[in-house]
Amino acid sequence: MDWILDFYNFRVVAQYIPDFARGLGSTAWISLLALVISLSVGTVVAIMRMSANQLLWRPAAAYVQAIRSTPLLIQIYVIYFTLPALPLLGRRLDELEGGIIALGLNAGAYMSEIIRAGIESISRGQVEGAQSVGMTYLQRMRYVVLPQAIARVAPTLLGQTAVLIKDSSLVSFIGVFELFGAGLLVYNERLMPNEGYLTVAACYLAIYAVMLSLTGYAQRRLGGTAG
């Protein structure tokens, strides 16, 4: 018992529960919004990239290459520090918006490649079958191709989502308080690295466990309807 307190003093951690809760909430919220952006962007970009039209696939390919060849921190900095006031918004993006958009656009490039692989794995016959019953392109995608494609690549998408969640700690560089910030607070105020960082790790593990069960559920649902 004594050596546990020596190694990890949960009495100290208990004093910081409000900070960890705030950080955990912030990380979950940022990740969720970035995930929604990345999946939407990823799906659109994947479809664009598979188009025969140059005006569609070239910009999509350029986006994917540009994102994959530069570090996420630089992308966050560019969006936060160099973007001027946006015309629609009438002001500059604040740190939370900038961080979420940067994260979403970054993950979107990776997601699009995964989704593209999923779409390509759907056999030609299914598309032709859908065509023959008179489905339009959008209907084919919506009801035949995408549900199966997403279900098939769900484990890979989950892996990429785990990366996204861990990457979300980089938004602290532009002044957003998140989970890692809570760990750092314990480290800075108390100089106790284990109490700070292991708690952060445990929180990330908890998010991952929740996500794992959600994906299993979603995959079963999608797999069922696509049958």
Added chain:
Amino acid sequence: MRKITKLLGLGLCALGMSAVAQSASADVLKDIVKRGELRVAVQTQGPPVSFVDKNGERTGFAIEVVKMMAKDMGVELKLLDYDWKGLIPAVNSGKADFLAADMTPNAKRTLVLSFTEPYLYSDVVLYSKKSQSFVKWQDACKGGVSIGAVQGSSNVGLLKKKCPDSTIKEFAGGGAAVAQAVAADRADAGINDIASAAGYMIEYPEFKVLDGAPKRWPLSFATRPDENHLLRWMDNYFMLIRNDGRLETLADYWMRGPTWKKDH
């Protein structure tokens, strides 16, 4: 899930055992003399405390003090460069004999590490762009003004106390990241020690330092709590170099003006 829990448990046990194994040590000063090498954990927080100069050499106020220490001990110096997050583990695990940074002791930190007597007191100042109307630091302490600080630093707590109405923005990535945020109009003002702020004034000609100092922080080196002899040695050393004027000379050169800029 059960597998994950098992793995985690195993990992914790291994870490715990290594922590126990490392905690037993005798007088580290004897070890230093025996191995002929002083191992010091430092960080590269930027000029003038610790940085890599234009010749590619690691220098700065804290570094020069440590170099002098090793020379007077008659041993070689090995500087171990860590990020701020790695400094305390480096000292606790015994990889470094002590840490040399511009660290501020407080009641809670001193529970974990033994801090030396302060080798210097450093004023904290606020700075902003010249285009801002602030004159005194108090002018930035009002609603609608955002002040940038290093994430989790003592200055964050200070701002919360002294400027409760301002918005505090915490940036990871050190003082340079805060200065960048002020330059990009992402924060109206920034807070840092006076020596670092003086560095930003040269880097960003559009900056000004606001009058007055909300606080004066003591700066100390620190070692493991059981290293009494080493701690006494360091305190004694600071007393010696304070008395023979060498500490003042270094402080004047590095911390009280831009003199060092010419050479580094």
